[in-house]
Amino acid sequence: MPTKREKDAVTGRETTGHEWDGIRELDTPLPKWWLYVFYACIAFAVVYSVLYPSIPLISTHTRGILGYTNRDALTRSTAEAATQQAKFRDRVRDASLEDIRKDPDLLAFAETGGRSAFNENCAPCHRTGGAGAKGYPNLADDDWLWGGTLAAIHQTIAHGIRNADPDSRQSQMPRFGADGLLTPPQISDVADYVMSLSHQPAPADAARRGSKIFAENCAPCHGEHGTGNQELGAKNLTDGIWLYGGDKATLVETLTYARNSSMPSWSARLDPTTIKMLAIYVHSLGGGQ
Ligand code: HEC
Ligand code: HEC
Incomplete structure (x- = not known):
């Protein structure tokens, strides 16, 4: 191949001297800016690989003179966060529930801690955000079985409901059908009455008969007007909010069978500070009183 550098008439640049089928290549230098950026990158890479871990060796890699590792950095920032957290946890531990509510920083910390403990321990039954499901009460509305004050919520969480903890919430609705306390027609009548209490259509004569049965058998727990009693966890039957369902069946x-569902006692599983944060979180979900 002939190599003959010559000046190109159009651009005034030299050619490389190569020629392919009459096509010649100009020998244009790289733009200056590009070259400087390129040199800067090389310089950066050299400095970086001296300072930081970078070059792979057979079973390890160069360490760099700064001794930096991502793992150390993570450990350090985790430890920092833990100290920061411990400070807040100690303040939550020592403050009363009411005082936590009044301190915006503590409140925010407790709500966040409460939310993550809730997602881990409670959401399987109460669903995310406390939305509830059949048999598992919604904790985000203002309808409470056992009370919606901070103190009541704290007590419910700490000791649970119908379990072996001596301080747990207790009460048993009788099994009116299964134990023969009421006959099936009586149960049907009182069910119609409960439907009328919650403003659902029900045959008037059955509901009238049911109201007498209600006064004798149900009012001691659910109240004369069916509005419930939080001392006994006896539901309000008039508000149209149901734990199990308000249809006749x-x-x-x-x-017939009663439900008497139970909730574990959390004081055996979670520390007192976490239980406090849970109470604050549940109280903040929307229905706190
Ligand atoms: C195994 C399922 C289950 C788990 C897990 C559970 N709960 Fe419950 N919880 C229930 C049931 C069932 C009830 C209703 C019991 C009843 O009928 O009185 C309840 C009731 C409550 C109540 C009372 C609601 C009211 O209306 O008075 C609160 C508050 C509560 N749970 C909070 C929590 C918190 C906080 C956690 C997590 C630490 C939790 N629960 C975990 C099943 C569960
Ligand atoms: C000893 C107290 C007690 C008596 C008496 C009682 N109940 Fe209850 N009732 C409760 C409790 C406590 C609950 C909540 C049970 C649970 O969480 O599983 C409840 C729940 C209910 C529910 C479920 C509501 C829902 O949201 O699904 C209905 C309906 C009901 N009772 C109706 C009656 C009727 C009608 C009578 C009378 C025939 C009666 N109860 C008698 C304590 C009582």
Whole structure:
């Protein structure tokens, strides 16, 4: 191949001297800016690989003179966060529930800690955000079985409901059908009455008969007007919010077998500070009183 550098007439630049089928290549130098950036990159890479871990060796890599590792950095920032957290946790531990509510920083910390403890321990039953499911009460509304004050919520969480903890919430709705306390027609009548209490259509004569049965058998727990009693965890039957269901078939099932569901006592599983944060979180979900 002939190599003959010559000046190109159009651009005034030299050619490389190579020629392919009459096509010649100009020998244009790289732009200055590009070259400087390129040199700067090389310089950066050299400095970086001296300072930081970079070059792979057979079973390890160069360490760099700064001794920096991502793992150390993570450990350090985790430890920092833990000290920061411990400070707040100690303040939550020592403050009363009411005082936590009044301190915006503590409140925010407790709500965040409460939310993550809730997602881990409570959401399987109460669902994310406390939305509830059949048999598992919604904790975000203002309808409470056992009370919606901070103190009541704290007590419910710490000791649970119908379990072996001596301080747990206790009460048993009788199994009116299964134990023969009421006959099936009586259960049907009182179910109709409960439907009328919650403003659902029900045959008037059955509901009238049911109201007498209610006064004798149910009012001691659910109240004369069916509005419930939080001392006994006896639901308000008039508000149209149901734990199990307000249709006739579900009511008959509830009255026949009762439900008496239970919740674990959390004081055996979680530390007192976490339980406090949970109470604050649940109280903040929307229905706190
Ligand atoms: C195994 C399922 C289960 C788990 C897990 C559970 N709960 Fe419950 N919880 C229930 C049931 C069932 C009830 C209703 C019991 C009843 O009928 O009185 C309840 C009731 C409550 C109540 C009372 C609601 C009211 O209306 O008075 C609160 C507050 C509560 N749970 C908070 C929590 C918190 C906080 C956690 C997590 C630490 C938790 N629960 C975990 C099943 C569960
Ligand atoms: C000893 C107290 C007690 C008596 C008496 C009682 N209940 Fe209850 N009732 C409760 C409790 C406590 C609950 C909540 C049970 C649970 O969480 O599993 C409840 C739940 C219910 C529910 C479920 C509501 C829902 O949201 O699904 C209905 C309906 C009901 N009762 C109706 C009656 C009727 C009608 C009678 C009378 C025939 C009656 N109860 C008698 C304590 C009582």
